Amino acid sequence: MKIGARILKTGIAIVLALGLAQLLKFPSPAFAGIAAIFAIQPTIYRSYRTVIEQLQGNIIGAAIAIGFVLIFGNNVFYVGLASVIVIIINVKMKTENTISLAIVTVIAIMENQNGDFLDFAFVRFFTVMLGIFSAFVVNFLFLPPKYETKLYYQISNLSEEIYKWIRISTSHVSEPFHIKSEIQATKEQLIKVEQLYLMYKEDRELFKKASLAKSRKLVVYRQMMVTTRKALNILVKLNKYENQFHHMPEEFQNTIREQIEYLITQHQQIQLKYIRKIKASYEFTSDQGITHKELLSLFLSIQKEVKDENEQDIYHMMALTSAIIEYEEHIEHLGTLISSFQSFHKDDDELVIETTNED
Known part of the structure; x- marks a missing residue:
């Protein structure tokens, strides 16, 4: 079992929350530990936003609990009624994420106790907030998430998987049903990559220069x-029209294979260029492959060779040709x-070669 950073x-x-609560001699340090669990977030920005939202939610919860x-x-009846009111207020304010911890605050403050109630209530409130701030400090200082590195390598690994199945499909040795299941798995993985992209996007940079660089990186990613999705689209077309493709003239099949292989190689090299494993002077060129015009001309030429009863196959090959272009x-x-x-x-070296942090 792999233990992630989170x-x-x-x-x-x-x-940290329990230790600080004991050091400050808070009577119920467990509430600080509970609050820390709720406050840990996958990104530093979310952690910062959680502190603000939980502070707001806990003030509401504490105020209602004290008032009741x-x-x-x-x-116990009034504890439940106070909790319902806290939930309603948070829903109205669209801060549903704070509801759980706000209710914990309500219960902590309305618990049976002896002595000065207001002192007790404020101690419980600050105990919960101590847990939230402890989680923020940990999220900021310990094992900060490296979403850029994860994002690059997940895209790269996913692309390599697609290349592999494209090559198998064009060689006519594939099992269509098996490839179909791989396509579905790849689509699901792409959704996860897009979610990772959103996490990377929402994290904020502290300095203007880094923020400008990140804005450009977001466009690249x-x-x-x-582009990876377009490669997947070719795999989908090859899988769907595998029989029709292999009934096409030999010249067309060979040219399509060569063009796809050429594009895959270019795609690999461009992604390696981004992490500076290929010279920055490298530029994509279509000189080695065939042009769009030549590919279209080849597609049009096979219409004369395909029998009338197979005319439907031409439309399928048009979809494949369009996907390649x-x-x-x-x-x-x-x-x-x-x-x-x-x-x-030119001096951006933030993208490390190995992924060292997993949530």
């Missing part, structure tokens, strides 16, 4: 995902974006 950070946050105890007492256009655009980025940020 698991470790949750443990560290609990230890002073007016009605701490009967978005194009990487789009679209893939090439996106590879070219990706290459342009990466070249532009590296010309503006």
